[in-house]
Amino acid sequence: MLFAVLIRPFSIVESEYFQALTLSNIVPDLLLTSRNTVQSWVIESYKKRKDRVRHLLQKARSPESPHSPILRFFDLWTSDNHLSFAAIVGHFMSLKYTVDSILLAFREHTGENIAGRSSQ
Numbered sequence: 001m002l003f004a005v006l007i008r009p010f011s012i013v014e015s016e017y018f019q020a021l022t023l024s025n026i027v028p029d030l031l032l033t034s035r036n037t038v039q040s041w042v043i044e045s046y047k048k049r050k051d052r053v054r055h056l057l058q059k060a061r062s063p064e065s066p067h068s069p070i071l072r073f074f075d076l077w078t079s080d081n082h083l084s085f086a087a088i089v090g091h092f093m094s095l096k097y098t099v100d101s102i103l104l105a106f107r108e109h110t111g112e113n114i115a116g117r118s119s120q
Contacts, residue, residue, distance in 0.1 A: 010035035010042075053102055060092040060100070068093035072104065084109050 012018050014035055060070055075087045086109040094100045 010038040013038055053104070056100065056102060057090070057092075059095060064095060076109070 012035075057070065060068075070090045070092045073089045073091065075089065076084070078084050086105070086107055087103065088105040089101055090104045091099060091101050
């Protein structure tokens with residue numbers, strides 16, 4: 001979503017400049033006009049994606065799976081503006097015998113919280 005990628009508040013859709021940019025006065029029923037709509041879309045998208053991830057991981061652990069473990073890889077780095085990030089990526093064998101990868105976690109981190117998060 002545009003708002004998440006550009007790190008902009010949902011309220012931007014209520015701005016007169018955003019409305020002018022999107023031509024909402026020409027086709028008002030098709031365009032965003034409320035921050036609540038955007039927020040509900042983002043929350044719904046998150047819930048659907050989380051369910052998809054949960055389903056994939058359950059299938060990877062099912063008796064029909066090739067019985068490969070879910071391997072967790074940790075990736076830590078510091079951005080150009082000195083923010084530290086941590087990502088956990090899971091790799092596993094799918095029912096079609098292909099290696100699948102999925103992002104399990106992504107957070108800004110400090111040295112103190114890495115150990116606690118990696119065990120969850």
